[in-house]
Amino acid sequence: MDLLSVKDLHAQIDGKNILNGIDLSVKKGEVHAIMGPNGSGKSTLSNVIMGHPKFVVTKGSISFEGKDVLELSPDKRSRLGLFLSFQYPFEVQGLGFSKFLFSAYKARFPNKKISVLDFQKLLKSKAEALHMTPEFTKRELNVGFSGGEKKRAEILQLMMLEPKLAILDETDSGLDIDSLKLVAESVNRLRGPDFSAIVITHYKRILNYLKPDVVHVLSEGRIVASGDMSLADELEANGYKTVLQKSAMGRGAEK
Amino acid sequence: MAKDLSKERQLASLDYSRYDFKTGTESYEVILNKGLSERTVKEISAIKNEPQWMLEYRLKALKAFEAKPMPQWGADLNGIKFNDIVYYMRASEANREKWEDVPEYIKNTFDRLGLPDAEKKFLGGVGAQYDSEIVYHSIRKDLEKLGVLFLSMDQGLLEYPEIVKAHFGKTIPYSDNKFAALNSAVWSGGSFVFVPKGVKVEIPLQAYFRINAENMGQFERTLIVAEPESQIHYVEGCTAPKYSSQALHSAVVEVVAKDSAHVRYTTIQNWSNNIYNLVTKRAVAHKNATVEWVDGNLGSKVTMKYPAVFLLGEGSKAEILSVALAAKGQHQDAGAKVVHLASNTTSRITSKSISKDGGRASYRGLVRVAKGMKNVKSNVVCDALLLDDYSRSDTYPTIEINEPTATIAHEAKVGKIGEDQIFYLTSRGLTETEALTLIVLGFIQPFTKSLPMEYAVELNRLIEMEMEGTIG
Numbered sequence: 001m002d003l004l005s006v007k008d009l010h011a012q013i014d015g016k017n018i019l020n021g022i023d024l025s026v027k028k029g030e031v032h033a034i035m036g037p038n039g040s041g042k043s044t045l046s047n048v049i050m051g052h053p054k055f056v057v058t059k060g061s062i063s064f065e066g067k068d069v070l071e072l073s074p075d076k077r078s079r080l081g082l083f084l085s086f087q088y089p090f091e092v093q094g095l096g097f098s099k100f101l102f103s104a105y106k107a108r109f110p111n112k113k114i115s116v117l118d119f120q121k122l123l124k125s126k127a128e129a130l131h132m133t134p135e136f137t138k139r140e141l142n143v144g145f146s147g148g149e150k151k152r153a154e155i156l157q158l159m160m161l162e163p164k165l166a167i168l169d170e171t172d173s174g175l176d177i178d179s180l181k182l183v184a185e186s187v188n189r190l191r192g193p194d195f196s197a198i199v200i201t202h203y204k205r206i207l208n209y210l211k212p213d214v215v216h217v218l219s220e221g222r223i224v225a226s227g228d229m230s231l232a233d234e235l236e237a238n239g240y241k242t243v244l245q246k247s248a249m250g251r252g253a254e255k
Numbered sequence: 256m257a258k259d260l261s262k263e264r265q266l267a268s269l270d271y272s273r274y275d276f277k278t279g280t281e282s283y284e285v286i287l288n289k290g291l292s293e294r295t296v297k298e299i300s301a302i303k304n305e306p307q308w309m310l311e312y313r314l315k316a317l318k319a320f321e322a323k324p325m326p327q328w329g330a331d332l333n334g335i336k337f338n339d340i341v342y343y344m345r346a347s348e349a350n351r352e353k354w355e356d357v358p359e360y361i362k363n364t365f366d367r368l369g370l371p372d373a374e375k376k377f378l379g380g381v382g383a384q385y386d387s388e389i390v391y392h393s394i395r396k397d398l399e400k401l402g403v404l405f406l407s408m409d410q411g412l413l414e415y416p417e418i419v420k421a422h423f424g425k426t427i428p429y430s431d432n433k434f435a436a437l438n439s440a441v442w443s444g445g446s447f448v449f450v451p452k453g454v455k456v457e458i459p460l461q462a463y464f465r466i467n468a469e470n471m472g473q474f475e476r477t478l479i480v481a482e483p484e485s486q487i488h489y490v491e492g493c494t495a496p497k498y499s500s501q502a503l504h505s506a507v508v509e510v511v512a513k514d515s516a517h518v519r520y521t522t523i524q525n526w527s528n529n530i531y532n533l534v535t536k537r538a539v540a541h542k543n544a545t546v547e548w549v550d551g552n553l554g555s556k557v558t559m560k561y562p563a564v565f566l567l568g569e570g571s572k573a574e575i576l577s578v579a580l581a582a583k584g585q586h587q588d589a590g591a592k593v594v595h596l597a598s599n600t601t602s603r604i605t606s607k608s609i610s611k612d613g614g615r616a617s618y619r620g621l622v623r624v625a626k627g628m629k630n631v632k633s634n635v636v637c638d639a640l641l642l643d644d645y646s647r648s649d650t651y652p653t654i655e656i657n658e659p660t661a662t663i664a665h666e667a668k669v670g671k672i673g674e675d676q677i678f679y680l681t682s683r684g685l686t687e688t689e690a691l692t693l694i695v696l697g698f699i700q701p702f703t704k705s706l707p708m709e710y711a712v713e714l715n716r717l718i719e720m721e722m723e724g725t726i727g
């Protein structure tokens with residue numbers, strides 16, 4: 001059974017169609033990459049999977065572990081084990097990072113009885129793996145974080161909340177070379193039968209570390225090509241032009 | 256909302272001894288008829304056995320009260336019926352409310368805050384005679400050794416008439432405004448604090464320690480005198496809602512900070528939502544003195560309160576930090592006032608307000624720099640947060656600068672919690688209510704962090720409870 005199954009998904013915002021029939025299946029343990037030009041709908045797809053209320057799903061379905069999630073609020077989806085690492089994480093003034101994460105942790109694992117102290121220990125150990133200092137977790141959520149720090153903070157949240165499926169929306173953008181490696185290694189350590197990921201990126205570098213099982217190309221709200229790492233190689237070498245042309249020809253032939 | 260165990264534990268371990276009051280045997284039987292007249296004022300003064308000058312002061316104040324028109328700006332005060340008010344009740348009478356009459360929502364709040372029964376009764380206005388002398392005693396011993404006076408205003412007047420006479424009504428004359436005049440005519444209770452020269456009181460002085468009905472009265476009157484180089488942090492009020500059947504509460508607080516003294520005055524008020532809470536608070540700061548007002552307003556029907564600092568001496572500083580939460584049917588008209596009357600003075604005003612469920616929060620502020628005062632700096636930040644489309648927030652800042660060397664910064668923001676911000680937090684498993692609550696708590700965090708720990712915990716808990724009612 002697919003862990004995540006997206007079928008013929010159409011979504012719009014303010015009456016404008018952004019997703020125009022997405023089909024995507026992710027099995028347990030798989031890592032999928034999604035590449036695609038700016039504005040093609042990658043973040044929109046992430047947001048719709050996570051349940052952002054500002055997008056309206058007009059057609060299609062999303063199921064997670066066989067369960068239809070379209071009617072579920074984002075917090076319920078999170079508690080099922082979905083996670084989104086944001087392309088642009090939001091700042092919350094006055095809200096301590098660790099206080100926030102503690103609340104999130106308890107929401108995600110209502111049955112785990114963890115003391116503040118044990119939580120702090122756990123957080124510290126995970127933060128260290130990302131070379132983040134304990135001072136960092138005492139700061140206000142994303143406030144004044146540099147671009148790269150925000151991305152690392154997203155991954156730290158991911159590591160604490162142990163999702164079954166993580167969507168990384170351009171987590172690699174803004175990370176320096178060493179941080180990118182650290183982040184990729186941290187994600188790789190999570191890999192196993194109980195962890196799947198959708199990695200949205202513009203660059204092959206992160207994929208070299210993560211070795212995705214499938215690479216998709218998204219264009220104008222559709223997945224227009226899927227393949228293995230060689231697809232990413234081709235994009236890196238020639239840009240989107242040839243891949244998009246081929247897919248357009250392919251669709252032309254279908255008609 | 257998911258149970259926040261750590262917080263509950265923290266709350267449970269709070270030292271409730273500060274609320275201790277035991278039932279006494281004495282009972283007073285003094286209650287005046289409704290309405291206000293010269294006779295009422297004379298009776299109050301006679302009951303208190305006051306010096307003649309205070310009676311005369313009260314009578315002058317009564318005249319001023321009668322002569323002054325109702326303020327036509329600010330909140331709607333038409334609901335106040337001066338003739339329906341009882342202007343004086345002796346302790347036991349003030350608490351003769353029936354527990355059954357305390358509104359259900361207030362009882363629920365008490366339960367959920369986990370307050371002990373005795374305290375519930377007190378806050379619900381039904382406590383019998385009580386007395387916190389035991390708790391207060393040891394603290395008073397320490398204070399006495401330092402020469403610090405900490406008494407009810409009534410007692411202060413009887414025991415230290417010279418100090419009181421020298422300062423009473425000097426910072427806020429009875430003629431200041433209609434409600435200051437009213438308070439000056441019928442005041443009862445409140446605190447009198449005197450800190451001798453050079454004495455630094457390290458622990459916050461909490462009005463709780465000597466909590467009694469007079470102290471928490473309708474027309475309380477507080478005077479704090481900090482002699483040169485002294486330091487004091489006075490804390491009054493409490494975060495749990497306080498019920499009273501008397502609809503008008505009008506307090507006056509006067510603070511005198513002499514040369515290089517440091518006074519911080521923290522208040523949190525959470526009146527039940529039938530109350531008009533009209534408070535006049537003003538401090539004078541002499542040379543190099545610092546005065547800080549920390550003022551939190553929840554509850555009530557209408558609050559009008561603009562803590563003021565008059566910077567009289569060179570190098571003096573004012574800091575005013577306030578938070579107002581306006582919920583359904585409430586109007587919080589709060590703000591700050593700083594008058595720079597000397598050179599090299601600085602002030603900082605930070606005002607945060609939250610409006611929800613149709614509530615209205617207004618910031619009303621004044622910064623004035625007198626002519627010829629050099630190098631004055633003032634910084635005003637007003638942040639308003641609207642939780643829905645039918646709540647309201649207004650800002651009425653007045654800045655009067657008659658001096659080119661002054662540096663004044665004013666920043667006002669009205670924000671709504673963005674859908675994206677809520678989505679971010681809910682995507683981490685928090686419910687929408689929890690997400691909103693965390694954002695609101697974050698918003699007032701600059702205020703909360705300046706409170707003594709137990710107040711901060713209680714305030715956060717209370718806001719969480721307020722927020723739980725916001726959605727769904």
Ligand SMILES: Nc1ncnc2c1ncn2[C@@H]1O[C@H](COP(=O)(O)OP(=O)(O)OP(=O)(O)O)[C@@H](O)[C@H]1O
Pocket residue numbers: 013014016018036037038039040041042043044045087
């Ligand atoms: N709130 C909105 N209102 C109108 N259009 C929107 C809104 N949000 C997104 N869009 C549009 O939807 C399209 C897809 O945006 P999306 O953010 O999903 O692209 P993306 O593939 O993630 O791009 P990038 O690679 O630049 O991150 C864009 O044309 C964008 O302008």
Ligand SMILES: [Mg+2]
Pocket residue numbers: 042043044087169170
């Ligand atoms: Mg994007």
